[in-house]
Amino acid sequence: MTTFRSALTASAVVLGLAALATAPAQAAAQPAFLAASQMPSSSTPWTASQIFTGVPENGGALCAPYKIPAQNTRYREFNTELDTNGVQITTVARTEADAVKLVDTLRKSLAGCGPLLQKQNPGLKAVSAAHGKVAVEEGAWVYSLDTADPQVGNTDIHLFSVGRDGRTVTFVRWGQMGDFKDAPLNAFRTTTKTAVNKLH
Structure with missing residues (x-):
């Protein structure tokens, strides 16, 4: 009887280990996104969309369209009641070397x-500027684009940042009508740091 019970116990242990071995691995936690309240403050409140899979239809990144692969990528859009808007796109690269390459691109x-x-739009005045590195994880970098179209009288200002935490790269854009003097550069740096810190 003792031998029979021992055999049953051994069989149960083997079956239990087999079940553990065949159970699907728990999915890795997805990178987190900015909340609406973490965008630079505006005269009207920000709203945030749900998180979508892939990249926005236009490629998602003014100044870098179609550079971010759709695979393993998600994004969230932000808007206010005025003409202020933004987007965060986050992608998980296959390797850390691939992530470094994407950041450089x-x-x-x-x-x-x-x-x-x-060059693409004769008559348009467009000035890009780099605003340095933000000290967070593997680093983040901030840029601006100031555009003016004399033919229609429009002026727009955009801020961008690219940051990385391991294999995960995030791109953040903020934009509104106006000039560079209207851009919340320091607040955007804080937004960028928050975005990278929230990834993992």
Whole structure:
């Protein structure tokens, strides 16, 4: 009887281990996104969309369209009642080396955006500027784009940032009508730091 019970116990242990081995691995936690309240303050409150899979239809990144792959990517859009808007796009690269390469690609696109837009749109005045590195995780970098279209009288200002935590890269854009003097650069730096810190 003792031998029979021992055999049953051993069989139960083996079956239990087999069940653990075949159970699906718990899905890794997805990178977290900014909340509406974490965007730079505005005269009217921000609202945030749900989190979507892939990239926005236009490629998601003014100055860097179609640079961010749709695979393993999600995004959230932000708006106010005025003409202020934004987006956060986050992607998990296959390797950390791939993430580093993507950050470099996005930074080059943002730095050269103004001259490229002027070349593509005769008459448009566009100035890009780099605003340094934010000390967070593997780093984040902030850029601006100031555009003016004399033919229609529109002026727009955008702020961008690209940051990385391991294999995860996040891109944040803020924009509104106006000039660079209207841009909340310091607040956007804080938003950028929060965005990268929230990834994992």
